[in-house]
Amino acid sequence: MDPLSLLRKAGLSAQGPALPLHGGDMARVFRVGPYAVKLAPNPPRGLFQAEAQGLWALEERGVRVPRVYWVGEEGLVLEYLEPGPEDWEGLARMLAALHRRREAAYRAEPGFLGTFPLPGREGGEWTTFFYERCVLPLLKATWDRLQGLGPKVEALFQDPLPAEGPAPLHGDLWHGNVYFSREGPALLDPSFFVGERGVDLAMMRLFGGFPKAFWEAYRALYPVPEEVERALPRYQVYYLLAHVHFFGEGYLGALWRVISAS
Incomplete structure (x- = not known):
């Protein structure tokens, strides 16, 4: 699935192209407007749900993480965080x-x-x-x-x-x-x-x-x-x-x- 299709499935829309971002070794990540869309080829069942649960757990404990907008077996839609200075x-x-x-x-x-x-x-x-x-x-x-x-x-x-x-x-x-x-x-x-x-x-x-x-x-x-x-x-x-x-x-x-x- 491509990032724009995933956004449509999530009921979200954004203007502009899907721009590739660094996504580590296991996934592909794209910026689409205010969203970061994460996909992986043939992901194991539950992969993205586990990541979302981890982000929520860290957020509950005071850690800054990107907001989770949508999660499914096909991928994850997160808040795109604008880059800032090293701290x-x-x-x-x-x-x-x-x-x-x-x-x-x-x-x-x-x-x-x-x-x-x-x-x-x-x-x-x-x-x-x-x-x-x-x-x-x-x-x-x-x-x-x-x-x-x-x-x-x-x-x-x-x-x-x-x-x-x-x-x-x-x-x-x-x-x-x-x-x-x-x-x-x-x-x-x-x-x-x-x-x-x-x-x-x-x-x-x-x-x-x-x-x-x-x-x-x-x-x-x-x-x-x-x-x-x-x-x-x-x-x-x-x-x-x-x-x-x-x-x-x-x-x-x-x-x-x-x-x-x-």
Whole structure:
């Protein structure tokens, strides 16, 4: 389906052409007037509904996100946010406030990392929750491509991960999912769940893109204990398994490095 057809299905109209925007690796995004229209080729069932639920969850917790106008199996219609200046200190304030929140328990609705489906889960001890909900499905999907690293991944989660308390997470917080709008920093394309903030911090460190100004402001607002710092490579395993799944064995070197650092 093309973006103009999706807008018509949503009962929305806009003047002007559909202009391609950056949409990551899994989707195509177009600006059509005041809307950002997101589509994906052969999306798995529930993909866009899960993204919309994540955006609503973040918005309820004080995070700036694009408004959701319409969601269906075919795609998503969002508010187009006009670009603005970089504000890393503002992003630090927003994320520190999000990560400081405490929820009743670890919790995840059925969702996705990229287009990879992840199960729902609620409650329990953190290490078991994270391993069984996030790591194990990807480990099973990639086992035959890991060249013997599978047992090493399993062994990483025999010891408990540090637990500061259940916090709401973006869940896929690489720099491409941060957007600086005229109104201030915003987050895009979440893989929302309630877990430990180290998961977000680990992804932010994995591929870089967050400058010193951000980290200084974030740490001043919400210092990161040494035990959380030491756990970040174990959380990065989750994201690198996803990259092996989507993009192939070229990521095995990076996977080996974080295993070795754990």
